[in-house]
Amino acid sequence: MPADLNLRISPRTVQQETVDKLRLAILSGLFQPGSRLVESQLCAQLGISRPSLREALRSLEAERLIEIVPNRGPSIPALSWEEATAIYEVRELLEVEAAGRCASRIPAEQLRELERSLLAFEEAAASHDSLAQVTTAADFYSIILANCGNPILEEVHRGLVARISFFRGRSMSLEGRAQSSLAEMRDIYESIAAGDEKAARKASKKHLLKAKAAAKVAMENGV
Amino acid sequence: MPADLNLRISPRTVQQETVDKLRLAILSGLFQPGSRLVESQLCAQLGISRPSLREALRSLEAERLIEIVPNRGPSIPALSWEEATAIYEVRELLEVEAAGRCASRIPAEQLRELERSLLAFEEAAASHDSLAQVTTAADFYSIILANCGNPILEEVHRGLVARISFFRGRSMSLEGRAQSSLAEMRDIYESIAAGDEKAARKASKKHLLKAKAAAKVAMENGV
DNA sequence: GATTGCAAGAATGTCAGACAATCCTGTTGA
DNA sequence: TCAACAGGATTGTCTGACATTCTTGCAATC
Numbered sequence: 001m002p003a004d005l006n007l008r009i010s011p012r013t014v015q016q017e018t019v020d021k022l023r024l025a026i027l028s029g030l031f032q033p034g035s036r037l038v039e040s041q042l043c044a045q046l047g048i049s050r051p052s053l054r055e056a057l058r059s060l061e062a063e064r065l066i067e068i069v070p071n072r073g074p075s076i077p078a079l080s081w082e083e084a085t086a087i088y089e090v091r092e093l094l095e096v097e098a099a100g101r102c103a104s105r106i107p108a109e110q111l112r113e114l115e116r117s118l119l120a121f122e123e124a125a126a127s128h129d130s131l132a133q134v135t136t137a138a139d140f141y142s143i144i145l146a147n148c149g150n151p152i153l154e155e156v157h158r159g160l161v162a163r164i165s166f167f168r169g170r171s172m173s174l175e176g177r178a179q180s181s182l183a184e185m186r187d188i189y190e191s192i193a194a195g196d197e198k199a200a201r202k203a204s205k206k207h208l209l210k211a212k213a214a215a216k217v218a219m220e221n222g223v
Numbered sequence: 224m225p226a227d228l229n230l231r232i233s234p235r236t237v238q239q240e241t242v243d244k245l246r247l248a249i250l251s252g253l254f255q256p257g258s259r260l261v262e263s264q265l266c267a268q269l270g271i272s273r274p275s276l277r278e279a280l281r282s283l284e285a286e287r288l289i290e291i292v293p294n295r296g297p298s299i300p301a302l303s304w305e306e307a308t309a310i311y312e313v314r315e316l317l318e319v320e321a322a323g324r325c326a327s328r329i330p331a332e333q334l335r336e337l338e339r340s341l342l343a344f345e346e347a348a349a350s351h352d353s354l355a356q357v358t359t360a361a362d363f364y365s366i367i368l369a370n371c372g373n374p375i376l377e378e379v380h381r382g383l384v385a386r387i388s389f390f391r392g393r394s395m396s397l398e399g400r401a402q403s404s405l406a407e408m409r410d411i412y413e414s415i416a417a418g419d420e421k422a423a424r425k426a427s428k429k430h431l432l433k434a435k436a437a438a439k440v441a442m443e444n445g446v
Numbered sequence: 447g448a449t450t451g452c453a454a455g456a457a458t459g460t461c462a463g464a465c466a467a468t469c470c471t472g473t474t475g476a
Numbered sequence: 477t478c479a480a481c482a483g484g485a486t487t488g489t490c491t492g493a494c495a496t497t498c499t500t501g502c503a504a505t506c
Contacts, residue, residue: 062285152309
């Protein structure tokens, strides 16, 4: 029996469920940025006790998905454009690196998976379902990050992307953004498929810069 | 009155104090890797209640400084060399970028601060106090990261460095490591002082590669 | 009318105690 | 020797409580 086969069934605790539910709610924009989360209300809605909720909130605070100010409680942080820019810059650093590494080491099976996710995004881009666009695009990146050979890169990237999900939904719904995004992602895919590390980095960098620019436009339009 | 002047005095809560105390304890190696942290014991030692402790533990879990397995409780993760390598690689990515940016934008006052920290490390290197060496070296990086113009870069870097503190103490006590580390750091400082971005990146990269190699040796020696 | 001061209500920070579910360990029995 | 089991230890979760702090509306003052 392989040693790394983890047979432990990890029971899902109330706190884990709560973190997942709240994270999903935040990422899908259920709460307005700046709005406060009242513990007693959340307890009632989630059907859990206050200690369990507070543990979950501490986890989300450490992920920077919420802020907790002493004696004021938790709230959804309003991301400034400066912060978003900083995140995009670091994300670029990580994603470019991941794409480059991925080009030289992705297994054939995973490459097919990447192609599938590209096709899924193509379909979403053709429709006008911006939620599907964001989801399928996220899948595409996830596969790249998961195959770059560095789990930390993946972990950090996931954390950062979560924090700018607010902008990604809005920029994707800009006129023509989905289509040009598709073209850029196809470039990335083809560079990786060709095993061309340098091209993959270049394509990835270009994509990120355009995504950042689109996010800026979306923000300034105040969509 | 400037809008960004934060006059709010933020009261320190029990949970914050606890997170800080435990983090410090973990980083200074008070707990053996793999050892379990028993809630009731920690409560007694810290003089706090279990709910407060559990909140603090969730924060530390999200920072990846401890692991919490359902029904087994918190423990200090034993970092494998593969994980440490992955962290060193991402750290390299971030630190090289930060050094490069820093070279072209650090204010004169902060540059002097950087020089002071270099001198402090020099002093520590001359002594055989490896704790002082790690501390002063950390100060040196902190100043670079704080002046790279990207707070996210700094934040992510801090999180990663914390996780490999275990190795840094050990590698610094290798024969001659402190001295060669000093030479590398002086290179970085001088490149930054000269405003030479390219040289700063190069020097930073070289330093990181050597640090990683030293950490590997330290680990294999099983110090 | 605008501002200050105050008081009631709401929300948070923290604790104590409880109990079921799970894990760990040593003993017993085959 | 190995498997089953019993007991204690530990965690997951809840309820309830209370002091402290924040918020808000109203009254009083300039």
